[in-house]
Amino acid sequence: MTIEITALTKTYRGGVAALDGLDLTVPTGMFGLLGANGAGKTTLMRILAGIVRPTAGRVTVGGHDLATGAGRHAVQQSLGYLPQDLGVYPDLTARQFLDYVALLKGMDDPAVRRRRVGELLEVVALTAQAGRRLRGFSGGMRQRVGIAQALLADPQLLIVDEPTAGLDPEERIRFRTLLSQFAGDRTVVLSTHIVEDIAQTCREVAVLAQGRLAFRGTVDDLTQRAAGQVWSLVTSGPPPSEGTVVSALPHEGGMRYRIVAPTAPGAEATPVDPGLEDGYLAVTVPDERRPVGR
Amino acid sequence: MLGPPLAVALGVAAAVASPVAGDATTARILLGALEMAVPLTAGVACASLIGRDPAVEIQLAVPTPYRETLLRRTVVTLGWAALVAAVTAGALIATGWWARWPDNHGPLTGQLTWVAPTLALGGLGLAAAALTRSPAAAGALVTTVWAVQQFFAGAAQQHLPGRLLYLFATTRGADPEAWTANRLTLLATAAALLTLAVVVLGRSERLIRSEDE
Ligand SMILES: Nc1ncnc2c1ncn2[C@@H]1O[C@H](COP(=O)(O)OP(=O)(O)OP(=O)(O)O)[C@@H](O)[C@H]1O
Numbered sequence: 049m050t051i052e053i054t055a056l057t058k059t060y061r062g063g064v065a066a067l068d069g070l071d072l073t074v075p076t077g078m079f080g081l082l083g084a085n086g087a088g089k090t091t092l093m094r095i096l097a098g099i100v101r102p103t104a105g106r107v108t109v110g111g112h113d114l115a116t117g118a119g120r121h122a123v124q125q126s127l128g129y130l131p132q133d134l135g136v137y138p139d140l141t142a143r144q145f146l147d148y149v150a151l152l153k154g155m156d157d158p159a160v161r162r163r164r165v166g167e168l169l170e171v172v173a174l175t176a177q178a179g180r181r182l183r184g185f186s187g188g189m190r191q192r193v194g195i196a197q198a199l200l201a202d203p204q205l206l207i208v209d210e211p212t213a214g215l216d217p218e219e220r221i222r223f224r225t226l227l228s229q230f231a232g233d234r235t236v237v238l239s240t241h242i243v244e245d246i247a248q249t250c251r252e253v254a255v256l257a258q259g260r261l262a263f264r265g266t267v268d269d270l271t272q273r274a275a276g277q278v279w280s281l282v283t284s285g286p287p288p289s290e291g292t293v294v295s296a297l298p299h300e301g302g303m304r305y306r307i308v309a310p311t312a313p314g315a316e317a318t319p320v321d322p323g324l325e326d327g328y329l330a331v332t333v334p335d336e337r338r339p340v341g342r
Numbered sequence: 343m344l345g346p347p348l349a350v351a352l353g354v355a356a357a358v359a360s361p362v363a364g365d366a367t368t369a370r371i372l373l374g375a376l377e378m379a380v381p382l383t384a385g386v387a388c389a390s391l392i393g394r395d396p397a398v399e400i401q402l403a404v405p406t407p408y409r410e411t412l413l414r415r416t417v418v419t420l421g422w423a424a425l426v427a428a429v430t431a432g433a434l435i436a437t438g439w440w441a442r443w444p445d446n447h448g449p450l451t452g453q454l455t456w457v458a459p460t461l462a463l464g465g466l467g468l469a470a471a472a473l474t475r476s477p478a479a480a481g482a483l484v485t486t487v488w489a490v491q492q493f494f495a496g497a498a499q500q501h502l503p504g505r506l507l508y509l510f511a512t513t514r515g516a517d518p519e520a521w522t523a524n525r526l527t528l529l530a531t532a533a534a535l536l537t538l539a540v541v542v543l544g545r546s547e548r549l550i551r552s553e554d555e
């Protein structure tokens with residue numbers, strides 16, 4: 049399912065423009081969405097899921113117009129959605145919860161439901177805990193229940209909002225591998241702060257900044273945005289005052305800084321190859337350079 | 343869930359503990375449990391159905407309309423209260439206590455004793471919750487309406503509209519002649535409130551807690 053977003057604006061009460069004239073096309077396959085806190089990612093995801101109505105603009109998903117009830121219904125029929133703030137019913141067991149969501153997704157046959165729920169519990173490695181109440185689940189386990197419910201009806205469009213938050217490294221890697229395998233000719237929109245997750249799964253990516261599109265292209269393009277702007281600097285003095293420090297590691301009596309800056313932040317700075325994170329920083333903080341150490 | 347049976351149990355306890363002797367008084371307390379306590383618990387339960395759903399984002403993203411789910415929950419909530427009330431009424435009829443309250447209006451029509459106020463307060467709770475999206479506010483409204491009619495029974499029934507909308511006409515009615523009209527008015531009010539709730543829920547898909555547009 050291809051998503052076409054045209055001039056999408058969402059202004060919350062109180063005048064906060066969460067999205068501001070956004071134009072974006074999302075093809076099938078894995079699609080990454082990056083952006084700082086408050087950039088508008090969740091707002092966009094909620095609009096795509098048919099939960100929130102835009103203030104202006106047009107969104108079609110697989111040709112269905114989200115402005116109409118019929119369009120939303122059609123999209124929701126093939127939608128899997130993992131909200132950022134996943135709430136569950138604490139008194140239900142994992143199996144009961146998944147069964148209930150499957151019912152809400154229109155899986156009316158109990159046998160089909162039971163089989164699918166069993167499969168997904170296996171996928172998220174919760175079979176052993178399936179009979180326990182969700183009340184006692186850890187954050188990561190709950191997140192895995194959320195992932196399972198999103199996959200229940202074999203959705204053609206999967207929207208996951210920071211799905212790996214709270215997962216341990218092993219689970220995170222398992223999950224993003226799962227997503228990539230699942231994607232195929234389906235559409236998966238993955239929003240995250242974890243650049244590494246995008247680097248490992250997506251070919252195409254968009255970066256949101258203050259409700260606007262700061263970048264749209266391939267992961268390689270985004271990385272290349274930082275080409276010639278990434279520097280390594282070893283110093284025992286204070287960190288450089290310009291540029292964005294990506295990392296600071298202790299190094300032989302001083303510190304080794306990795307810095308994204310348009311020009312060399314010092315005579316001893318040596319250029320290094322950019323990574324995706326550098327590219328992300330290059331497109332999101334081009335003007336106001338954040339001073340280091342603050 | 344525990345509300346309706348607890349309400350009945352309280353009524354029975356009150357009847358047993360009643361210091362005033364006399365069958366009619368005890369019977370009145372027993373019927374009062376059906377007419378007062380059960381509707382209150384049902385109303386508050388309906389008020390708590392909207393605005394506190396932890397999985398509301400998932401609910402709004404599935405093809406089954408959330409309104410349908412909420413109405414199903416309302417039916418279960420009111421159905422449970424009705425089941426408890428009907429069983430209690432059956433027990434009262436079987437043991438003869440029903441007949442000992444003079445204004446019981448018979449074993450069949452008399453069931454409106456609890457049906458009408460339960461639906462009216464249930465409808466009020468649901469409509470208020472749908473409008474305010476606050477279970478606390480809706481529950482407070484239900485409780486207030488109930489308490490005002492309870493503690494100011496005389497004032498509440500001074501005029502005809504008040505008498506027609508009085509929730510406790512079987513056990514505390516000022517005008518036994520108007521009982522049937524009162525019950526029908528309450529049922530009509532309940533229907534109007536439930537319709538209002540259905541309409542509001544259909545328009546407002548903005549039930550996410552933080553989504554305060
Ligand atoms: N329900 C709401 N009412 C008012 N303002 C809101 C609401 N939800 C979000 N906002 C505002 O809209 C902007 C975008 O929020 P959004 O949640 O979409 O960002 P985000 O990119 O998902 O952030 P994060 O990475 O922290 O999850 C923020 O300024 C936020 O304060």
Ligand SMILES: [Mg+2]
Pocket residue numbers: 089090091132209
């Ligand atoms: Mg978010």
